[in-house]
Amino acid sequence: MASQQPEHGTTAEPLAGAWPTNRRVRLGELLVRAGVIDEEHLAVALSEKAPRERLGTTVVRLGLASEEDVADAVATQLRLPRIDLLEERPDPEAVERVPARLAARHGVLPMRIDGDVLVLATAEPSNIAALDDVRMAAKVRTVRSVVATPSVLDQARRRVYSQDATQDLIDEFDDSSSADFDDELEVTETSQPVVRLVDSLLADAVNARASDIHLEPERDGLRVRLRIDGMLRERARVPRSMAAQVISRIKIQSRLDIAERRLPQDGRAMVRVEGMEVDLRVSTMPTLYGETVVIRLLPKGADRVEVNDLGLPSDVLERLLFAMDRPQGMVLVTGPTGSGKTTTLYAALEAVTRPTRNVLTLEDPVEYQLPGVNQTQVNPKIGLTFARGLRHVLRQDPDVVLVGEIRDAETAHLAVEASITGHLVLATLHTNDAASAIARLVDLGVDRFLVASSLLLVLAQRLARRNCERCSVAQVPDPQVLRRLGLEAGALPADARPSAGPGCRACEGSGVSGRLSLGEALSVSPEVRELILDGASESAIARRSRLEGMVTMREDAILRASAGIITFEEALRTTPEPSGDVARCPNCATAVADDHLVCPQCAHPLGTAHCSGCGRAVESAWTTCPWCRRTLTSASSAEQDAPDTAAGPETSVAAAAPQPID
Numbered sequence: 155m156a157s158q159q160p161e162h163g164t165t166a167e168p169l170a171g172a173w174p175t176n177r178r179v180r181l182g183e184l185l186v187r188a189g190v191i192d193e194e195h196l197a198v199a200l201s202e203k204a205p206r207e208r209l210g211t212t213v214v215r216l217g218l219a220s221e222e223d224v225a226d227a228v229a230t231q232l233r234l235p236r237i238d239l240l241e242e243r244p245d246p247e248a249v250e251r252v253p254a255r256l257a258a259r260h261g262v263l264p265m266r267i268d269g270d271v272l273v274l275a276t277a278e279p280s281n282i283a284a285l286d287d288v289r290m291a292a293k294v295r296t297v298r299s300v301v302a303t304p305s306v307l308d309q310a311r312r313r314v315y316s317q318d319a320t321q322d323l324i325d326e327f328d329d330s331s332s333a334d335f336d337d338e339l340e341v342t343e344t345s346q347p348v349v350r351l352v353d354s355l356l357a358d359a360v361n362a363r364a365s366d367i368h369l370e371p372e373r374d375g376l377r378v379r380l381r382i383d384g385m386l387r388e389r390a391r392v393p394r395s396m397a398a399q400v401i402s403r404i405k406i407q408s409r410l411d412i413a414e415r416r417l418p419q420d421g422r423a424m425v426r427v428e429g430m431e432v433d434l435r436v437s438t439m440p441t442l443y444g445e446t447v448v449i450r451l452l453p454k455g456a457d458r459v460e461v462n463d464l465g466l467p468s469d470v471l472e473r474l475l476f477a478m479d480r481p482q483g484m485v486l487v488t489g490p491t492g493s494g495k496t497t498t499l500y501a502a503l504e505a506v507t508r509p510t511r512n513v514l515t516l517e518d519p520v521e522y523q524l525p526g527v528n529q530t531q532v533n534p535k536i537g538l539t540f541a542r543g544l545r546h547v548l549r550q551d552p553d554v555v556l557v558g559e560i561r562d563a564e565t566a567h568l569a570v571e572a573s574i575t576g577h578l579v580l581a582t583l584h585t586n587d588a589a590s591a592i593a594r595l596v597d598l599g600v601d602r603f604l605v606a607s608s609l610l611l612v613l614a615q616r617l618a619r620r621n622c623e624r625c626s627v628a629q630v631p632d633p634q635v636l637r638r639l640g641l642e643a644g645a646l647p648a649d650a651r652p653s654a655g656p657g658c659r660a661c662e663g664s665g666v667s668g669r670l671s672l673g674e675a676l677s678v679s680p681e682v683r684e685l686i687l688d689g690a691s692e693s694a695i696a697r698r699s700r701l702e703g704m705v706t707m708r709e710d711a712i713l714r715a716s717a718g719i720i721t722f723e724e725a726l727r728t729t730p731e732p733s734g735d736v737a738r739c740p741n742c743a744t745a746v747a748d749d750h751l752v753c754p755q756c757a758h759p760l761g762t763a764h765c766s767g768c769g770r771a772v773e774s775a776w777t778t779c780p781w782c783r784r785t786l787t788s789a790s791s792a793e794q795d796a797p798d799t800a801a802g803p804e805t806s807v808a809a810a811a812p813q814p815i816d
Contacts (some may be wrong), residue, residue, distance in 0.1 A: 184231045241660070276301070314599070361607040369448075370441075384619060401444065421435075478502050479555075487615065494615060503580065509525055513554040514527070515530060542561075556581070588762075595609075620720060629654040
C-alpha cells in the first residue's frame with residue numbers, strides 16, 4: 155500500500171494534526187476547511203456529481219467556486235506550491251518517463267526530475283493511488299506534487315504529449331528512402347508509422363485549437379502548418395520519403411482517389427481524436443512538388459459559444475437579438491470565409507430558441523448540435539442542395555429556418571419568399587460589409603421590393619485577435635498605421651491605452667490569444683427601406699444607417715484598439731474601408747444629413763452656401779461668383795440658407811460646409 159511506504163514523497167507534510175494519516179484526504183474536506191464552500195454546498199456538489207466526475211469539477215460547474223479558488227485552497231491546506239503551467243514548461247526527460255495514457259488517465263503532467271524525485275503537476279494531490287501509479291511507471295523513489303488548475307493542466311498535457319508524439323514519429327522514420335512524390339505508394343491500415351503520424355498530426359491540431367491543417371509539399375519535404383486564431387504557424391516538417399504516404403493516408407480517410415494526382419479533389423471524413431469526434435473537410439490541389447492538402451477541422455464535441463462570449467458590441471448584440479425575436483423576416487450575417495458567421499448565428503439562435511418555436515436548419519456541414527433544434531446536413535451528391543432542402547423544410551411547419559449559406563439565385567429567392575410568408579429566416583452571405591448585402595441580393599435576382607419588405611437586419615463581422623493578457627504592455631501606435639485608419643496620434647482619446655504583446659509562453663510567442671468579433675449592424679428602418687425601393691447606392695444606404703447610429707466595423711476596431719484589447723495593426727488588417735462617408739458638423743462633429751439646415755446638437759448653420767449678391771448656390775472652393783462676378787470672400791460674400799436665429803446672414807462658405815469623415 156502507498157500509505158505504508160514512508161519514503162513515498164507524494165506530497166509535502168500536511169498540517170500537524172489536521173488529517174488522519176491512515177486514509178486519503180478528501181477534496182471536499184479540504185475545501186470546507188479552507189472556507190471555499192460550506193457543508194451545505196458540499197452536500198449539493200456530492201448529490202450533483204456525475205459518475206467519474208471529479209468533485210472539484212462539479213464545484214466549478216455549479217458555480218460554487220472558481221478553479222483558482224479550488225487550487226489555492228488545496229495548495230494552502232496541504233502546504234504545496236502552486237504552479238502556473240502557462241509560464242513553466244515541462245522537461246522533456248520527465249515527460250518521457252510517464253506514458254501519455256497514464257498521464258491522461260490520472261490528469262497529471264510530469265514537470266522535471268530532480269535526482270530520484272519526480273515533480274508532478276496535478277489538480278488532486280491527495281489521490282495517493284494515482285501518484286503511486288506514476289511513481290512506479292517513472293521508476294523514481296519519490297513523487298512531489300505541485301498544484302495546477304484542471305483546465306490549464308489538461309490543455310498543457312494535451313499540447314506537450316501531442317507535439318512530442320508527432321516529432322518522435324518523424325524522428326523514428328528512416329529518411330534514407332529515396333521515395334519520390336510521383337511514386338505509387340500503397341498505404342493501408344497496416345502502414346503503422348504513417349497511420350500513427352497522421353493521427354498524431356490531427357491530435358496536435360485539435361489540442362492547439364487549430365481550425366485548419368495545411369500540408370504543403372516542397373523540394374525537400376512536407377511542411378505542416380496550423381491555422382490558429384486566424385494565422386498560420388509552422389508546426390512540423392515531414393521528410394520527403396514519408397510525404398507521399400502521409401498525403402495518401404489522408405486521401406484514403408476522406409474517400410478520395412489516391413491514383414488521381416492531376417486534378418483537385420474534395421472529400422470529408424469523421425475521425426475520433428482522444429475521445430472527441432472531429433469532422434474533416436479535405437481539399438487537395440496539385441502543385442509543382444506534389445499535392446497540397448488543406449484540412450478544415452470541425453470538432454463535434456467543442457463547447458458552444460454563448461451569445462455574450464462573441465465579443466460583439468452591446469448595441470450590435472441588442473439589435474441582433476431583437477431581430478431574431480421577431481416572428482418573421484430575414485436576418486443576414488455576412489463576412490468572408492472564417493469570420494465566425496455560423497458561430498454567431500448558432501449562439502444567437504440558442505439564446506432565442508423556445509419550446510413554442512419549431513426551429514429547423516440546413517447546414518453544410520452541421521458544425522454544432524443544438525438541443526431542441528432539427529438540423530439537416532445538405533448533400534449535393536444526392537441532390538440535397540440548399541434550394542431543394544429549403545423547399546421541403548418549408549413543408550415542415552417551421553417558425554425559424556436557418557440556411558447555412560445563400561449561394562445561388564434559387565436559394566436567395568426561396569429564402570426571401572419564406573421570410574415574407576410568416577417565417578423567420580436566418581442566413582449567411584459573403585459580402586464585404588453590411589450595406590453591400592442588399593446589393594448582393596439584388597444581384598442574385600431578388601426584386602428590390604421583396605428585399606425591402608423582408609430584410610430585418612444585416613450583421614457584418616470580422617474576427618480580430620485579442621492581445622495576450624499575460625504579456626500585453628503599453629505601446630505607442632505607429633503613426634503610419636493611424637493615418638491609414640484615418641486617425642492622427644493626437645486624435646486618440648485621453649484615456650486611450652494602446653497595447654501589444656511581445657510574446658510569452660502562454661501565447662507561444664505570438665503576442666495574441668483568442669479572438670473576438672468586430673461587427674456592424676444595419677437595421678432596416680423605414681428610411682432605409684425607402685432607399686432600397688428607390689434603388690439607392692450602397693454608400694447612400696450606409697450613410698443613412700450611420701446617421702441612425704450604426705457603428706462601422708472600422709470604428710468598432712478603433713475603439714477596441716484604443717482600449718488595448720487589440721492592436722491598431724490588427725484593426726487595420728481585419729476591417730474593410732467603411733462605405734458611406736457621413737458629413738459632420740464643423741463645430742461639434744455630430745453626424746448630420748445632407749438636407750439638415752442646422753446641426754441638431756449645437757444649432758450650427760449647415761445649409762448650402764449662396765452668393766450674397768445674386769443668391770445662387772456656390773461651392774466653397776470658388777473665389778468669384780460665375781453669375782454676378784461678385785468676389786466671394788471668406789467672411790462676407792456668401793450666406794447660408796439657414797434661419798436667421800442660428801447665425802448671421804453672412805458667413806464663410808468654407809466654414810459652413812459640413813466636413814465628411816471616413
